[in-house]
Amino acid sequence: MTKMQIKEIRMHLVQGLHTMTDQAITDVLAVENCPDDADFASQLAQHGLNVSMQCRRIKRIREMENALRRLVQSDYGMCEECGEEIGVARLKANPLARLCVSCQSAAEEGLTRCA
Template identity: 40%
Template sequence: MNDAQKDHFRAILLDWKRQLMEEVDSTITHLKEEASNFADPSDRASQEEEFSLELRTRDRERKLIRKIEEAMERIDEDDYGYCDACGVEIGIRRLEARPTATLCIDCKTLAEIKEKQLGG
């Protein structure tokens, strides 16, 4: 992968991370502003469910932020764009679709097949 491509993917990853961090900030603000002690148990349960869903979403995004940071580390170490399993180039089109990809399409497909067999 050449320097221009690395810069391209670094910019994509940084923008994605920035967007996710803005979501985190808005969630914190929302939770602070919307936190109410409802007298009605149904209202309180609805609010708790809403907050729970929002927090689960933010937890998934937190994990994604970590993957983004790991991808940027791989760019810095010249490991970005290579499959962790077999070592071949992942491919620009796959990285455009999923910039945090660590497996080539063949290894990812194989991993998904194995996961289905073990999980189902």
């Protein structure tokens, strides 16, 4: 991977991290007091959805921070399963990718190793 490609991926990760962090800060996870049971149930359901989205957002932030750490440590772009280099096109499409296409396909099919 060239320095320009690394810089491009780093910029993409940093922008995504800022966006996700800003969203995490602005979301309010509160349930208001409601005299109506139906409204209260609706608010609880929405609260559950908000909590799930917040957890997913936090997980994504951690993945982005991890990818930025790997980018600095020079093991970014290497498949964690087979050790081969992950294609630049795949990394540009998904900078959080930790597996090459073959290993990712194998993992999705329930296999442990790529062929």
